[in-house]
Amino acid sequence: MTQRPQENQSHNSYKLWGGRFSEKPNEALQELNNSLPQDARLYADDLDASKAYAEALMRAGHLNATECDKLVKSLEIIRYDWVERLVKFEPSDEDVHTVNERLLVALTGELGKRLHTGRSRNDQVVTDMKLWLRKAIRETLSRLRLLIESIVSQSESHLGVLMPGYTHLQRAQPVQFSHWLLSHAFALREDCQRLAELRERSNVLPLGSGAVAxxxxxxxxxxxxxxxxxxxxxxxxxxxxxxxxxxxxxIYCCSMVSLHLSRLAEDLIIYSTKEFDFIKIADSFSSGSSLMPQKRNPDSLELIRGISGLITSNLTGIMMTIKGTPSTYNKDLQFDKQYCFQAFDKLSQSLDVAVGVIETMQVRRDQLEAALSSDMLATDWAYYLVRKGVPFREAHHHIGRVVTLAEQRGVDITEVPLGELQQICAAFGADIASVADYGYNVQQYDAIGGTSTASITEQLRLLKNLDKQLRQQS
Structure with missing residues (x-):
């Protein structure tokens, strides 16, 4: 086992700066300046970048092979201590860089002080953040993939189940349940594309920039x-x-994912109410009331919806922080980690819960299809007249009159006699009865992106291809 030298008093007050100062930092400032609660999680990235920089110093002739090897091995010893939670912070530690260098000097003596040659914490921390970001994007994409997989699975299992499609939260047209559920998957698909693009665009090394020059x-x-x-x-x-x-x-990408999760959660909350009763949220993702024994509250979804606001506030925070800074590095940027890590952590929690909700929810086919009503056939009736040669604007007007007549009589539009329909528009024929079949009408929407089974099958294919791509990149 490698022997670690005991740290003396000088190590306990180790700092990366201070030669020109005659007074110690004010305690309040020292506490404010300490970023370890946030940036300690960068320890592995800082060690990885430091190992590479030691090798670069050797290539440039500032270290010999033996010195470089000792530094690299010592950095790995420090990694072990972090993993095993053996690292102890000192009052003088400002950040993860200070800790790692202090530990390195404790292991290697004066040699450890040479690692920082030509390097600044300014280029060091932004490099660490970019190394961390690559992993964060990979993990976020992995979670998104699992959520899309769960949506695809539920959509395949319930292919052919009909439901009302809504606009303005009003019944609009019949659609397949799978079509509605997949609409959320396609929003998440765009999130995956955004993250993948960011991964490529941000993969540019800042190390070697020094402090500024x-x-x-x-x-x-x-x-x-x-x-x-x-x-x-x-x-x-x-x-x-x-x-x-x-x-x-x-953080913007995280915010967009959280917004999409919030909209999915809102739909599911509404559809799980007794008024709709389209789905049932599993007990494991629900909670009860401390007063009302009968309650089953969709707290999992409400928390996802609420977390969206928190993540978006991080986006606002980092943008306002940057807005007020002059060029190059300023200590304000220390808060980037707090905003970034919280956005990532909260989004990870939301995605994990969303996967569980989708995988375990029950779909109530009878309730979904019982919610269909004949007034939702109005658009298909207009298309019926279009196929008879009536211009769409006129067809729209004629069907509007049919709907009004049915409402006045308190009947469905399918109950208006053919003769009266023909008085409104002569193009109506006995074959209008065939347009009363919800399932038949849904299958007509077979253009790319539509709600027909053929179109939904193509949507599933696209999402499964995305799944394969994400698996290969993970």
Whole structure:
């Protein structure tokens, strides 16, 4: 087992700066300045970037092979301590970078102080954030894939089940239940595309930018980018250290996912009420009332809906933080991690719960199809007249008169006698009776994206292809 040197008093007050200061930091400022509660989770990314930077220093002639090897192995020892929760924070620790360097110096002595040669926490932290972001995007895409899978599974199981389609929360046209459910999957599909695009666009290495002016010590940034899996390097050091657009973009993507989850949750909450009774949320994703014994509340969905506001507030927070900063790095940017990590964590919780809700919910076919009403045939009746050669605007007007007549008499439009229909429009014939079949009418909507079985089958194919792509990229 590797022996770790005991830290002396000088290590306990280890700082990455301070030579020009004659007074210790104010305690209130020191507490405010401490970002460890947020950035400690970057420890692995910081160690990965530090290992690569040690190798880059060796390639540039600032370390020999033995020194580089010792630094790399010591960084792995530190990783072990983090994983096993053996790392102890000191009052003087400001951030994860301070902790890792303090531990490295404790293991390697003066050699550990050479690792920071030509590197600043400015380019160090933005590199760490980009390394973390790659993993966060991968995990978010994996969760999105599971949710889309659960939606596809429920849609396949209930193919052919009819329900009212709504606009303005008013009954509009008959659709398949699968068509409605898949509409949410296609919103999530766009979220996947946004995240994948962000992953490619943000995969640019900032390390080697120094504090503001760049690196003068012959560091091969192209090699460093390849070593860390980046596709390119940043083109301007001042922009690189102050850039948090990728954080904004990620929180925006999280916000969009949360908005889509909120809309799905809202639909499910409405459809689970006794007034609709289209679906039943499993007991494991419901809760009861402390007063009313009969209650089954969809708390899981309400929490998803509420979390959406929290995630979106993080987007507003990071944008307002950046808005007020001058160019390059400013300490305001320390809060990027708080906004970013909370958005990721809360979205992860929401996605996990949403998967469970969709997988376990019961679909009440009888209730869905009992909610269909003949007034929802009005559009198909208008199309019937169109097929008879009546211009759509006139057909729309004629069917509107039929609906009004039926309402006045308190009957369905299918109960209006043929003779009276013909008085409204001579194009009506006895074959109008065939347009009273909801299932038949639904199958007519076979254009790409429609609610016919053929169209839904194609939608399922597209989503299954997306599933394969996400599996390959994970």
């Amino acid at each position: 760049g690196n003068p010590l012959g560091i091969d940034r192209i090699w460093l980018a390849e070593r860390l899996g980046f596709a390119a390097v940043t083109g301007n050091s001042m922009h690189a250290v102050g850039d948090r657009d990728f954080v904004v973009d990620f």
